[in-house]
Amino acid sequence: MMVSLPDSVRIRRLHAADLAACGRLAVDRGWPPEQNKWRLLLAIGEAYGIDDPAGELAAAIVLTRYGERLASVGMMLVAARYGRRGLGRRLLVHVLDRAGPAVVYLAASRYSRALCQDLGFRAIDTVDRHAGPFAAPPGARAIGRVRLASGSDLAALAAFDRQIFGADRRPVLNRLLGFAERVLIAEHDDGSLAGFAGAWRNEADLVVGPLVAADVAAARSLITTGALAADGPVRVDIRGCHADLANWATGRGLIRCGHATLMVRGGDLPGRRGQVYAPLAGATG
DSSP states (O other): OOOOOOTTOOEEEEOGGGHHHHHHHHHHTTOOOOHHHHHHHHHHSEEEEEEOTTSOEEEEEEEEEOSSSEEEEEEEEEOGGGTTSSHHHHHHHHHHHHHTTSEEEEEEOTTTHHHHHHTTOEEEEEEEEEEEOOOOOTTOOOOSEEEEOOGGGHHHHHHHHHHHHSSOOHHHHHHHHHHSSEEEEEEOTTSOEEEEEEEEEETTEEEEEEEEESSHHHHHHHHHHHHHTOSSOEEEEEETTOHHHHHHHHHTTOEEEEEEEEEEESSOOOSOGGGEEEOSOTTTO
């Protein structure tokens, strides 16, 4: 049964202590609890929520900032019992106000696309989830010059990423080095950076992301190297503009099993986005 909340109910900042409540809200909407991902989002982003009269989380959203000029929005969730009561709109308007003049982007589901359009977002691409057991060819091994990253690589990773992503993600990358099971670096023959990828655990899946590379060959190399160390399903969220990589991933057993629309508000995405093959997560870009 759907119920209403009074207009006076307040939006509050969520913190690490709200981790379990965020997981329960996700399960209420048919999502997995994704505690590991929520833990990361609560650390690197600004999460906001609305409580119901019983003190349970009725709705949530996450804003992740990349400096003053770029931000992403994700994890917009409303409990089923409060569906179609305007809570999602209230939260999205709230984080857009918080973002100020920054360009804001998000991956919209088919349920949220109309709301996002109504609030000034425009579609620029798609993002498709590919997941499954990675079917490595017989005798497959790490391809090319791929190695594990360490803390000493942070400055080089952040500089490389800033040129391509178009904004400073150093705080996120710093957190990724401790959060991910591994961060991989692809190198050219001269030792210069050709790309990097994180490999982190989300429920049963090993997620490869972010995935930033000079070309599709480096992207494939990073996915293959990460997947060969996986002990279960592998997931990569691939932008629609990279059909060649998506087709390759499908051929390796990573089946398309989710779809979202990449939308932006307030300007264009900065950087060389053709070299951003996959986000850290749909909620962060």
